[in-house]
Amino acid sequence: xxGVIQSPRHEVTEMGQEVTLRCKPISGHDYLxxxxxxxxxxxxxxxxxNNNVPIDDSGMPEDRFSAxxxxxxxxxxxxxxxxxxxxxxxxxxxxxxxxxENIQYFGAGTRLSVL
Amino acid sequence: GxxxxxxTEMTATEGAIVQINCTYQTSGFNxxxxxxxxxxxxxxxxxxxxxxxxxxxxxxxxxxxxxxxYSYLLLKELQMxxxxxxxxxxxxxxxxxxxxxxxxxxxxx
Numbered sequence: 001x002x003g004v005i006q007s008p009r010h011e012v013t014e015m016g017q018e019v020t021l022r023c024k025p026i027s028g029h030d031y032l033x034x035x036x037x038x039x040x041x042x043x044x045x046x047x048x049x050n051n052n053v054p055i056d057d058s059g060m061p062e063d064r065f066s067a068x069x070x071x072x073x074x075x076x077x078x079x080x081x082x083x084x085x086x087x088x089x090x091x092x093x094x095x096x097x098x099x100x101e102n103i104q105y106f107g108a109g110t111r112l113s114v115l
Numbered sequence: 116g117x118x119x120x121x122x123t124e125m126t127a128t129e130g131a132i133v134q135i136n137c138t139y140q141t142s143g144f145n146x147x148x149x150x151x152x153x154x155x156x157x158x159x160x161x162x163x164x165x166x167x168x169x170x171x172x173x174x175x176x177x178x179x180x181x182x183x184x185y186s187y188l189l190l191k192e193l194q195m196x197x198x199x200x201x202x203x204x205x206x207x208x209x210x211x212x213x214x215x216x217x218x219x220x221x222x223x224x
Contacts, residue, residue, distance in 0.1 A: 042216045043158070043202065056211070092158060101146065101165075104212065106157035 002026075004107035006092050007030075012113045018080040021110045024073055025094030033104060034067055034077050035091040047077065050097075082114045116117075117141045119215035121203050126221045127193055135188045135201050135218045143208020149177050149188045150202040152217065158202055162188070198222045 005024040006017040013019055025032045034046040049055040052069045060067070064083070068076040079086055089111050119139045128154040139147070142180040146165040150158035153186040164170055164179035164186060191196055 043214045045211070045214075101163045102206075102210075103148070103160050103163065105160065108157050 004092055004094050004105055006090075006107035006110055008110060008113045009108060010113075012115065013082055014115050015083055016081045017114075018078065019082045019086075019112060019114075021077040021090050021092075021112070023075045023077070023092030023107060025075070025092070026096075026105055027073070028106075029094035029096045030072075031097060031102075031104075032069060032075050033093040033095075034075070034092065035106075036088045037091060037109075038088045039060045046077070079112075082112075084114045087112055087114050116209065117213050118202055119205060119213055121201075121215070121218045124219045124221065125140045126223060127190075129193055129195060129222055129224050131193050132189065132191050133193060133220065135190075135203075135220065137186045137188070137203035139184050139186070139203070139205045139213070139215075141205045141207045141213055144181060145206040145208065145210060147161055147177075147186050148204045148206070148212070149186075150204065151199050152202060153199045161201075193222050195222050195224070204224060 007022045011061050030051050033048040035043050037043045046059045047067045049056055049069045067077045089109045091109045093106045095102050095104045121137045123142050125201050149161040151161050152158040162177040167179055169178045174191045179186045200217040200219050202217045204212045207211055
């Protein structure tokens with residue numbers, strides 16, 4: 001299995017620009033999670049989907065952030081407009097509830113720098 | 116509120132044994148996870164405990180006491196490649212993972 005695939009790996013943009021991060025979960029997994037990781041705040045859950053439906057977006061910082069999952073094999077996290085404080089590593093993870101441990105497997109992450 | 120505590124940083128010597136502790140207070144409990152994260156990389160799954168006791172996996176073992184809200188990760192025969200952050204996470208009653216801040220483990224030759 002290819003694992004969770006994220007793109008791009010690195011993104012450098014200027015304040016005010018739109019940023020779109022992409023994720024392909026592991027085939028057959030029914031949960032998808034978006035996390036943000038910073039030194040100050042650690043790993044924070046932003047939003048998660050079950051069977052392509054957003055279940056909990058209470059971690060999304062503000063209206064500038066939005067996430068979609070149009071089908072079982074693709075999700076996007078969009079920031080518009082971006083701000084310097086959005087600089088972080090964004091991880092996507094997926095899991096399979098049919099497995100009793102329901103382990104979350106992480107993608108390699110997107111390192112976002114907003115100048 | 117929900118809280119997970121782990122030491123910020125630990126140092127150990129190559130070939131030795133180290134124990135990383137994790138205490139938690141969460142609304143409900145549906146399992147505890149340990150992940151390893153090397154600098155600049157993604158967290159990778161190490162172990163899962165849902166019942167009290169010790170789970171052993173090669174050089175790594177994880178222990179859980181639900182009554183004490185306590186877990187530890189034991190690493191034996193430390194190797195330089197074990198230098199990483201170790202994240203403790205608890206699945207609560209809403210089936211959400213609550214993450215600790217991580218313990219940075221430094222291995223010295």
